[in-house]
Amino acid sequence: MSEKKNVLVAGANGSTGRIIIDLLKKSEKYQPIAMVRKPEQKKQFEKENVSAVLADLEEDLNHAVKGAYKVIFAAGSGGKKVIEVDQKGAKRFTDASKNAEVEKFVMLSSMGADNPGISEELGDYLRAKGNADDYLQNSGLAYTIVRPGALTDEDGSGKIQLKEKLDKQESISRANVARTLVEVLDDDVKQNRIFEILDGETPIEKAVRD
Structure with a gap:
């Protein structure tokens, strides 16, 4: 059996990240390697036998990404620091990933990131996400950008609907989003593509490969 490869998860302590x-x-x-901001979070992950690294998306991230084979960006400011975290933090993470020559970058984005005008309330957040997505696309890294609908805490069904544009506003469980992000780490999956996902009827492993 070949050795397991390290995947660094930014936002590891968030609801989806966990x-x-x-x-x-x-x-x-x-x-997994959990990227966290606070020493007590690092201790908690290590207690659970998960490697963890301390890093802040508002600061240099090169040390955190060293040694990562692939990365998942699942961090979010919760609307508090959209420019610093959701936009600039994602760009910093992209730069550090490029410096570390990671094999693939999986970005958790959001439906509407390509059309921030659809929501007055979330406009700034969606603009920040869209800018971060564009930056990743132009970075030269292999990437997959996943844009889910509204997140719920329902149990994961393991089934989704997936299209480049779904053109409807529905929801998806965090569990299904997390499974999709892990599934698209593989090299045979929608490389250098952006797509939207909602809860649906197609098993995740099939949906991301069709």
Whole structure:
């Protein structure tokens, strides 16, 4: 059996990030490294036998990404620091990933990132996400950008609908989003593509490969 490859998860302590870490722990191919901001979060992950690294998206990230094979950006400011975290933080993470020559960058984006005008309330956030997505696309890194609808805390069904544009406003469970992000780490999956996802009827592993 080949050695498991390191996947660095930015936003590991968030609601979606924690599910991603759990999925990677069970993976036969990958092992997670949790990127967190606070020493107590690092200790908590290490207690759970997960490697963790301290880093802040508002500062230099090169040390954090060293040694990562692939990365998942699942961090978010929760609307508090959209420019500093959701936009500039994602760009910093992209630059550090490029410097570390990571094999693939998986970005958790959002439906509407390509059309921030659809929501007055979320406009600034969607603009920040769109700018971060554009930056990643132009970075030269292999990437997959995943844009889910509104997130819920429902149990994951393991089934989604996936298209470049779904043209409807519906929701998707965080569990299904996390599974999609882990599934698209593989090299045979929608490389250098952007797509939207909602809860649906197609098994995730099939949806991301069709």
